[in-house]
Amino acid sequence: MSEFVQLLVAGLTTGSFYALIALGYTMVYGIVRLINFAHGDIFMVGAFIGWTVLSAVAAMHLPWGIGLLIAVLVAMMLTGGIGVIVERFAYQPLLSAPKLSILITALGVSLALENGVLLIFGPRFLTYPHLISNAGFTLAGAQISDVQVGIIVLSFLLMAALYVFVHHTFIGTAMRALAVDRDAARLMGINVERIIQITFFLGSTLAAAAGVMEGLYYTQINFFMGFIVGLRAFTAAVLGGIGNIPGAMAGGLIIGLLEAFSAGYISSRWTDVIVFLVLIGTLVIKPTGLFGERVVERM
Amino acid sequence: MQGLTRRPLATAGIAALIVAAFIPFFCHNYIVDVALTIVTYGILALGLNIVVGYAGLLDLGYAAFFAIGAYTTSLLETLTGLNFWETLPFSIVFAGIAGIVIGYPTLRLRSDYLAIVTLGFGEIVRIIATNLDITGGPNGIYGINPANFFGHDLTAPKAVYTLALVFLVGVLILVIRLGQSRLGRAWTSLREDEAAAEAVGVPTLRVKMLAYVIGALIGGLGGSLFAARFGAIDPTSFTYAQSVSILIIVVLGGRGSIPGVLVGAIVVAGLPEALRFLHNWREFIFAVALIILMLVRPQGLWPARLRHIAAPSVDEAHATPHADPAEQIAETTAGEPDVLLEARDVSRVFGGLKAVAGVNFTVHRGEILSIIGPNGAGKTTVFNCLTGVIPPTSGAIIWNGRPLTKLAPHKVVARGLARTFQGIRLFDNLTVFENVLVGMDHRFHVSLASEMAALPYARRETHLHHAAGRNWLEFVGLASQAGLRAGDLPYGDQRRLEIARALAGQPQLLLLDEPAAGMNPTEKQSLMGLIRRIRDLGTTVLLIEHDMLLVMGVSDRVIVMDRGQVIATGSPQDVQSNPRVIEAYLGSDEEDEEDAPEISSLPAGALA
Numbered sequence: 001m002s003e004f005v006q007l008l009v010a011g012l013t014t015g016s017f018y019a020l021i022a023l024g025y026t027m028v029y030g031i032v033r034l035i036n037f038a039h040g041d042i043f044m045v046g047a048f049i050g051w052t053v054l055s056a057v058a059a060m061h062l063p064w065g066i067g068l069l070i071a072v073l074v075a076m077m078l079t080g081g082i083g084v085i086v087e088r089f090a091y092q093p094l095l096s097a098p099k100l101s102i103l104i105t106a107l108g109v110s111l112a113l114e115n116g117v118l119l120i121f122g123p124r125f126l127t128y129p130h131l132i133s134n135a136g137f138t139l140a141g142a143q144i145s146d147v148q149v150g151i152i153v154l155s156f157l158l159m160a161a162l163y164v165f166v167h168h169t170f171i172g173t174a175m176r177a178l179a180v181d182r183d184a185a186r187l188m189g190i191n192v193e194r195i196i197q198i199t200f201f202l203g204s205t206l207a208a209a210a211g212v213m214e215g216l217y218y219t220q221i222n223f224f225m226g227f228i229v230g231l232r233a234f235t236a237a238v239l240g241g242i243g244n245i246p247g248a249m250a251g252g253l254i255i256g257l258l259e260a261f262s263a264g265y266i267s268s269r270w271t272d273v274i275v276f277l278v279l280i281g282t283l284v285i286k287p288t289g290l291f292g293e294r295v296v297e298r299m
Numbered sequence: 300m301q302g303l304t305r306r307p308l309a310t311a312g313i314a315a316l317i318v319a320a321f322i323p324f325f326c327h328n329y330i331v332d333v334a335l336t337i338v339t340y341g342i343l344a345l346g347l348n349i350v351v352g353y354a355g356l357l358d359l360g361y362a363a364f365f366a367i368g369a370y371t372t373s374l375l376e377t378l379t380g381l382n383f384w385e386t387l388p389f390s391i392v393f394a395g396i397a398g399i400v401i402g403y404p405t406l407r408l409r410s411d412y413l414a415i416v417t418l419g420f421g422e423i424v425r426i427i428a429t430n431l432d433i434t435g436g437p438n439g440i441y442g443i444n445p446a447n448f449f450g451h452d453l454t455a456p457k458a459v460y461t462l463a464l465v466f467l468v469g470v471l472i473l474v475i476r477l478g479q480s481r482l483g484r485a486w487t488s489l490r491e492d493e494a495a496a497e498a499v500g501v502p503t504l505r506v507k508m509l510a511y512v513i514g515a516l517i518g519g520l521g522g523s524l525f526a527a528r529f530g531a532i533d534p535t536s537f538t539y540a541q542s543v544s545i546l547i548i549v550v551l552g553g554r555g556s557i558p559g560v561l562v563g564a565i566v567v568a569g570l571p572e573a574l575r576f577l578h579n580w581r582e583f584i585f586a587v588a589l590i591i592l593m594l595v596r597p598q599g600l601w602p603a604r605l606r607h608i609a610a611p612s613v614d615e616a617h618a619t620p621h622a623d624p625a626e627q628i629a630e631t632t633a634g635e636p637d638v639l640l641e642a643r644d645v646s647r648v649f650g651g652l653k654a655v656a657g658v659n660f661t662v663h664r665g666e667i668l669s670i671i672g673p674n675g676a677g678k679t680t681v682f683n684c685l686t687g688v689i690p691p692t693s694g695a696i697i698w699n700g701r702p703l704t705k706l707a708p709h710k711v712v713a714r715g716l717a718r719t720f721q722g723i724r725l726f727d728n729l730t731v732f733e734n735v736l737v738g739m740d741h742r743f744h745v746s747l748a749s750e751m752a753a754l755p756y757a758r759r760e761t762h763l764h765h766a767a768g769r770n771w772l773e774f775v776g777l778a779s780q781a782g783l784r785a786g787d788l789p790y791g792d793q794r795r796l797e798i799a800r801a802l803a804g805q806p807q808l809l810l811l812d813e814p815a816a817g818m819n820p821t822e823k824q825s826l827m828g829l830i831r832r833i834r835d836l837g838t839t840v841l842l843i844e845h846d847m848l849l850v851m852g853v854s855d856r857v858i859v860m861d862r863g864q865v866i867a868t869g870s871p872q873d874v875q876s877n878p879r880v881i882e883a884y885l886g887s888d889e890e891d892e893e894d895a896p897e898i899s900s901l902p903a904g905a906l907a
Contacts, residue, residue: 029411033411035411090594094593097597097598098554098597098598100357100550100554101550101593101597101599103357103550104547104550104551104589105589105594107543107546107547107589108587108589108590108593110586111582111585111586111589112583112586112587114582115582115583118582118583119579227539231418231539234415235415238412238415242411269429269430272423272426273422273426273427275419276419276422276423277419279415279416279419280404280405280416283405283408284404284405287407287408287409287412288409288412289412
């Protein structure tokens with residue numbers, strides 16, 4: 001029982017990262033039909049910006065809570081800005097070009113971000129400043145740390161905020177309109193380019209938040225950390241039904257739990273095989289993912 | 300290589316290959332090594348190009364087939380002592396089987412979902428190779444023998460390079476021939492518009508599968524070559540990054556373009572070598588260069604050109620036996636019963652909406668029958684049920700006395716029902732002539748192998764195919780536009796081309812969905828003439844149309860639908876005076892007492 005709870009909490013924690021990142025994949029896909037292969041690296045950039053700010057803040061001897069808040073916010077804003085810049089220069093000119101062309105620039109951006117960070121920070125692992133104690137509590141025999149609880153709570157708050165934003169603001173409505181029909185949205189006077197940029201901004205800020213939390217949780221970061229996390233988060237978005245926001249959240253948590261339990265009960269060497277087999281099995285049964293709508297083609 | 304326009308390209312290509320063959324004699328081993336890498340990537344990219352470029356399927360796990368080929372050769376050599384040439388067939392076959400295993404359950408998925416599934420498959424293969432003992436785990440397999448050629452071990456880079464170049468030439472011939480074959484045309488139609496391809500008789504699932512499997516075979520070949528070259532393999536050569544590199548070659552070079560793919564291989568495999576002087580900055584600069592190249596040339600460095608198949612001349616086409624439209628149609632309609640089609644209680648529900656609610660009607664051979672009704676009456680849904688695009692929720696469709704339900708659209712076409720679409724759905728990036736050829740493809744049965752080998756009977760069939768296609772273009776009046784890109788035709792011509800494409804499949808019943816939409820009065824007049832001429836050939840016509848002038852002028856009988864039901868059937872005159880029809884179009888007396896005019900007093904076109 002204690003092992004089960006331990007794995008459950010660990011799975012929910014990593015699942016929260018995946019969910020936050022999966023939201024970026026799914027929002028961008030929903031609006032411009034692009035699999036943004038650079039998104040995992042945006043997450044990585046967020047972790048590095050967070051590390052830089054935290055290191056600077058740590059030297060100023062502020063209370064840890066304030067330092068952390070500053071780091072998360074700065075990382076979110078700067079990474080969001082990078083997301084917008086990437087969209088403006090690498091994607092926007094190709095929005096009406098063949099879909100594969102923009103996919104290749106996304107892969108190029110991914111490579112450029114990884115190697116850019118490599119050039120600036122070097123190839124070694126960086127250690128996150130030790131701000132939060134490892135203290136925690138015991139639940140049903142399992143050790144649960146404050147960091148885990150903080151991550152899960154903050155992730156759910158961010159997801160709730162996004163959900164409210166998308167469903168109860170004008171910009172959110174415009175985003176959903178774009179997802180249905182970009183041209184019709186444009187004809188209704190929506191500034192399509194701006195909404196697309198806002199989407200990239202939001203997706204990137206969520207990924208940055210996940211990046212800082214990942215740094216705090218695993219304490220070490222590296223320039224290639226975005227690949228495997230991005231892959232899992234993308235898998236999560238597809239599992240939930242790409243383009244569907246609650247689907248991405250659910251998919252992220254499912255992948256996190258699958259990872260934790262397969263590592264705990266089988267072997268972490270087979271985690272990815274299990275994750276992908278579950279994904280393929282799901283898609284064979286339900287071709288548009290768990291929450292995806294069946295697309296009826298009009299003749 | 301038909302037509303003068305293609306000769307310069309072929310000549311330049313052969314010249315380039317000859318130059319490539321002499322590289323070992325002039326260049327340093329380092330250059331030969333880089334050239335060998337380029338050739339290997341070239342082979343792999345030509346294989347992936349079939350999947351991504353020809354058929355338009357996104358594959359992010361192509362390295363898996365490369366891995367299966369490499370591991371098959373390595374394991375068979377080290378465990379059973381077979382030599383390179385003996386392992387080669389196994390590599391290719393195993394890669395092909397892997398293609399079937401992953402393709403069969405997943406090729407129904409939409410392209411973006413397919414991307415993650417193939418990515419996952421690639422990762423699964425790599426992780427299995429990393430974790431199993433028999434594959435040597437993370438260390439891989441050592442001591443693989445080089446390929447042996449009449450007693451000489453091909454170990455020197457120059458010898459391996461020459462072998463690889465021979466493989467490349469073989470693969471080149473294969474993919475060029477495939478691109479020119481009927482299968483190649485079917486792949487392109489799939490890439491252009493999958494639903495339309497299915498609806499004109501292309502068995503899309505099988506065609507996708509063939510793209511996937513043939514791509515896999517070439518990947519397996521590349522893997523064997525790779526193992527023999529290095530004498531050792533390990534899982535790090537078969538990563539997602541490897542799959543991505545091959546994909547970048549195809550897209551950067553130009554999807555579907557063979558010279559493009561080879562240029563892409565030179566850039567992607569060669570540029571990092573050329574950038575070595577940048578040291579740490581190399582990868583970063585390469586990434587930026589990739590983005591810029593893609594922004595500057597979104598279609599690729601050397602985009603695929605429109606494939607031109609010369610249509611036979613008028614005389615030649617007329618002189619070909621069995622290629623005349625009337626004769627073609629007569630072949631299919633001989634000896635079939637008088638009632639062509641019967642819809643029995645057909646219903647279709649979408650969510651809570653009953654789009655079609657128990658429709659009954661019959662279509663008699665040789666008539667022109669129109670279905671009219673207000674928007675949302677369920678007319679197009681009836682068409683979709685008849686042609687297998689969507690299955691009816693209940694009811695039966697009887698075709699020539701036999702049930703026609705739950706067949707895939709391409710099988711319905713093969714039975715003799717062809718259709719056009721409400722919104723035009725041509726294969727824009729094929730020529731006008733090729734659009735028609737795709738439409739008649741399902742009638743031809745020569746095997747792919749004999750077609751590619753250009754056996755005499757295969758050539759005869761191709762000749763008939765082309766002559767018949769030429770005659771259908773002439774039938775609708777588009778013969779002189781045969782070589783144009785279909786997407787460049789004016790609107791009215793696109794409509795007629797869609798009709799020609801449907802007719803080319805020798806249908807017994809032609810279903811036209813609002814063919815006059817957007818046409819001017821002159822075009823409508825000529826369309827009426829065309830519809831009559833189609834009927835005179837012996838093809839029955841079922842027409843959905845809002846233009847009452849056209850409907851009343853051309854139809855033998857009219858079916859009126861409203862809210863998913865048939866409310867009247869009869870001659871044009873009967874239908875026009877039917878009170879229920881007037882009510883459906885103009886509202887009932889209770890709703891609109893004073894303004895409802897007598898329909899009989901209106902001219903025939905008033906309902907439009």
